[in-house]
Amino acid sequence: MNKEIVYTEQAPAPIGPYSQAVKVTATGMLFVSGQVAIDLAPLGDIKAETHQVMKNIGAILQAADMDFTNIVKSSIFVKDMNNFAAINEVYGTFFAFEPPARETVEVARLPKDVNVEISVIAVQ
Template sequence: MANTVINSSNAPAPIGPYSQAILANNVLYISGQIALEPSTGNLISDDIETETHQVMKNLQAILQEAGLDFKDVVKCSIFVKDLNNFTRINAVYGGYFTQSPPARETVEVSRLPKDVNVEISCIAVKTS
């Protein structure tokens, strides 16, 4: 089975040599998303909640392009610049996974692309 590149115009274009997502054997691997607004390319960083919502909207656009939704996500990785923001990020993130949340890790890092505060990647499984 060949890998399929998934690209949504409703999510920001990659800022490097990578794809938004790859579908391989019914598993969707979504690259880390940051809070770039897709139509303008502007960074959304008013506050950590708004930034996290934009990250989740970008993930959602890619999931939808592949015919999936958050209920299909089995694993997320969250990278944060300041773990003191964890509770606020988690509150927003949890609103997108209302039942059976996926496996996850959250890691504090010293720096992220474009100096954002949060980056999230995920893996989803296509069952139909």
């Protein structure tokens, strides 16, 4: 299997032993690691955090010569499911047509104590 590590300085650097994204060159599939709003959005403002997370994902997609229309699956992890509507409001602005498959899961804690983390799978 041939794979390509995708990295951009327009999104937070990994905080552990993982890549921002990995592209499987034979299939054109891109696996984007969970993105959070590290130091780039005020924590506690769920809309600002979600918007920054989506901007991070957009930067990684761009580094892989893709965009939001290439996303086929997303996973959203939230600290408080009461923020579901606010997250959806922001998230939805990035998918005007044919949104990807998705799940949203409430978790006890996220890295850096953020409130939302989103990972995606995209296909070229």
